Amino acid sequence: MRAYLFLMLLAAGTTYLATPLARRFAERSRAMTPVRDRDVHSVPTPRLGGLAMLAGVAVAFVVASRMPFLRDLFTSDNGPWAVLGAAAIVSLLGVADDVWGLDALTKLAGQVLAAGLLAWQGVQLVSLPVGGVTVGSSTFFLVLTVLAVVVAVNAVNFVDGLDGLAAGVTGIGGAAFFVYTYLLTRDASPDDYSNLASLTVAVLVGVCLGFLPHNAHPARIFMGDSGSMLIGLLLASSAIAVTGQVDPAVVSRADLVPAFLPVLLPVAVLMLPLTDLLLAVVRRMLAGQSPFSADRLHLHHRLLDLGHTHRRAVWILYLWTAVVAFGAVSLAFVPLAVALPVWGSALAVTALLTTGPGRLSAARRSGALHVPRR
Template sequence: MEGILPYAVAAAFVAALATHLMVPPVARLAVLLRALDHPGERKLQTGAVPRLGGVAIALGLLLGGSGAAVSLWGRIGTAVGRGELLALAFGTITVFLVGLVDDMVGVSAAKKLLFQLVAAWPLVHAGWAFEVLRLPLVGEIHLGLFGGLVSLLWIVGVTNAINLTDGLDGLAGGVVAIISVSFLGYAMLQGNAGTVILMAAVAGSCLGFLRHNWEPARVFMGDSGSLMLGFLLAATAVHSSLKAPAAVAILVPILALGVPVMDTLLVMAVRFLDRPKSALLDRFLRMFHADRQHLHHLLAHFGGERRRIVALIYGVVLSFCALALFVAFTGETTLGVALVVLEFAVILTMRQMGMVMEARRLSRLQREEIKAEVLGLGSAAEPRTGGVRRIIR
């Protein structure tokens, strides 16, 4: 696999450069099309921001990944057949287009979920599915017909977990870049050249985009970018698990994707348990309602620069991605299980700390409102919001 490294570096460089150069014209196009993300109750920005950055990321991915793939074709085995490539391309294009339409005119959550299932099914049908779960201390669990369902839930779940990470400037792009580099290293251990090239292109495109998305962001990747990147990471995790021994097959992707996935699962659990007296169907539907309960929202209550919050989440993701590679290299499944538990505990602790700070903030606001009413001052003025942010020329 030594011969693959120059191609991976080239794919990352071309993807980064192409994405970086494409962002300004794409952002100006978004302004013309009024594809803007405006401030709102669940959003932390102060002004309208163009949100078609996913188009630039897709172009960077296409140029970087396809160029290296064509150069490598027939030289190094990719362990991926034509049918699998077509299924992956179909799914990626489908979620990208759904996200693009959502960025421009809006798409309901139910329709997005339906199209995500449509995108994932050909890939599962092509063989990218969990057929056997190898769990430590339990052994092999043959899923049979349930393997396809589990795989669909995994792909759709991870896709949306990455999508929901896109809540702070630079957060989703950096998190995806870190995870994709860890998957690249995992693919190197497996000798899977195709995954190495794909993940190199993903990492490069994200890094090229971050130059424009770092706070204060001049453009957002939008659902077109976050759904596409989430789908690629989810599919790569499934494919990599098919070629790994024992329990490492499931532990490595869980560790690498743990922060966004576990945070999303905890948020959904909170929504479900929030109204115990409501009808079961209502509680189930509430699990998919948007709110400000994700990790990055809760950590924002600590105050300070949001860049530090992003850097903190980067650090946590990077740490567990590095540990995932260590587990893959050593095959220490018991350690892997312990690290998954530790990762869950870390995320839960960070969320609880954020909730405590939120409760204190709300209590302080209530005291200020009561004081204002008593003194006859009225409520505090609403914060001002800015206009469309300057687009890079």
């Protein structure tokens, strides 16, 4: 645990110190986010924060390769270096998009290239537990791996619409996923619980923590595509790596929930961005628009329309992520009779906090609630 926490802090510190340098580079290269009708920021803002986050990832992985606890991960296979290489590909692709602007097809090709590198070096889905048997061919899982990475990368990009939102949501979800991967590996292999999934997600949480002080409202820099695609890929990589830690051939029906968690938990962690992505694609296609066209109907925009302030909208989305992600993790380690009622109560409270301002505004408009003026 201490090794992972050290790497998390190292990634956070490196990202924090590198972000001002990334901001200056963005200003000189004119990689600035203008103020558009759908945006909530009021002044043009630099958007190359992903470069600082990539620096945090690179430093943490290089140091990890020299640590006795994790050294075997880097010498036994190329998985960790493949993750770092794929992270560099999507982040530099994002830099090109932030500076010059790339079309959607070019970005998709780069994302597929990064996902293909992961799969080629062994970081790929290997099984799905269905009734205690392994389903799917090698080609099927190769395609599924690429699809999972591309979806995660774009889902995080969709949710990056408020100051501190993408970094905070990913950091919270990543923390829940780290707890799961660490406890799972410790139980499965008490003598050596070093693993790629825990390493990757610990570094992911670190870079999010290091970037947040610069990105919290009012943001002095945005992560841009260089950052959102990076953290999406890291989260997908850790989820893909952990699937190899559960053998579906020995899973009984009683253990079906823990067996499915490597597949379901990343979905829970990415619940917010995936929901936003799905709703946006359906909404735009029904309107006869491209799925990649922009609008002001994302979940965070709807919270603002409900009457939430910028900061409160972000904190409510943080809360949703924490409740869903840590609730899903609890299913693996807490009896269902305890976990489900607590999880349900937390979801109900979060829903009330989400809709409260909207009901208050409606009551004021209808005259049902009188608020005296000062």
